[in-house]
Amino acid sequence: DQQVKQNSPSLSVQEGRISILNCDYTNSMFDYFLWYKKYPAEGPTFLISISSIKDKNEDGRFTVFLNKSAKHLSLHIVPSQPGDSAVYFCAASVWSSNTGKLIFGQGTTLQVKP
Amino acid sequence: SQTIHQWPATLVQPVGSPLSLECTVEGTSNPNLYWYRQAAGRGLQLLFYSVGIGQISSEVPQNLSASRPQDRQFILSSKKLLLSDSGFYLCAWSVAKGFIYEQYFGPGTRLTVT
Numbered sequence: 001d002q003q004v005k006q007n008s009p010s011l012s013v014q015e016g017r018i019s020i021l022n023c024d025y026t027n028s029m030f031d032y033f034l035w036y037k038k039y040p041a042e043g044p045t046f047l048i049s050i051s052s053i054k055d056k057n058e059d060g061r062f063t064v065f066l067n068k069s070a071k072h073l074s075l076h077i078v079p080s081q082p083g084d085s086a087v088y089f090c091a092a093s094v095w096s097s098n099t100g101k102l103i104f105g106q107g108t109t110l111q112v113k114p
Numbered sequence: 115s116q117t118i119h120q121w122p123a124t125l126v127q128p129v130g131s132p133l134s135l136e137c138t139v140e141g142t143s144n145p146n147l148y149w150y151r152q153a154a155g156r157g158l159q160l161l162f163y164s165v166g167i168g169q170i171s172s173e174v175p176q177n178l179s180a181s182r183p184q185d186r187q188f189i190l191s192s193k194k195l196l197l198s199d200s201g202f203y204l205c206a207w208s209v210a211k212g213f214i215y216e217q218y219f220g221p222g223t224r225l226t227v228t
Contacts, residue, residue: 032215041224102160
């Protein structure tokens with residue numbers, strides 16, 4: 001049972017346009033979410049997070065939106081740059097577990113074309 | 115600032131041989147620590163986590179074990195490797211920020227079992 005799903009394996013956008021990466025979850029106990037960026041043969045890099053008490057969090061070119069009723073979150077990258085080309089993972093967790101364990105989606109490969 | 119180290123970066127081991135991967139964190143105390151594996155073309159799977167010295171929780175039954183002999187040291191081991199143990203192994207640590215545990219990853223170890 002996959003609790004966090006990224007249904008789009010890949011996404012291609014033009015440089016300067018908006019990239020929208022989507023993530024769905026099934027476990028209503030999840031109360032915070034994170035996005036990571038990963039290059040091949042490297043560890044994931046933390047990008048942005050959001051708590052379930054918010055519906056939006058913004059950090060520079062990155063904005064995460066959370067729709068709790070739909071159990072859906074999305075990462076917007078504006079404007080997209082060629083250096084953003086990587087695999088993006090969303091992850092979810094339960095704060096009250098006090099463990100910080102993350103459940104990851106399968107990832108979406110973003111290609112930004114110059 | 116905090117840093118996380120993993121070694122070795124790459125490892126090729128024959129089936130049936132032992133394994134020891136080490137992870138250390140600097141610049142923080144009493145972190146939660148994690149081991150993940152990314153199989154080829156797959157997402158990140160949590161293998162073990164630790165909330166303190168000597169406290170290890172296993173997430174999936176497998177041929178591997180973990181130990182935390184010191185506060186900032188996390189070791190992944192196996193007595194006899196299987197072909198299915200090949201993958202990219204990632205160590206991570208987390209820190210609580212508000213109602214979120216932000217998790218940060220090491221550079222990873224590429225393990226190939228032959």
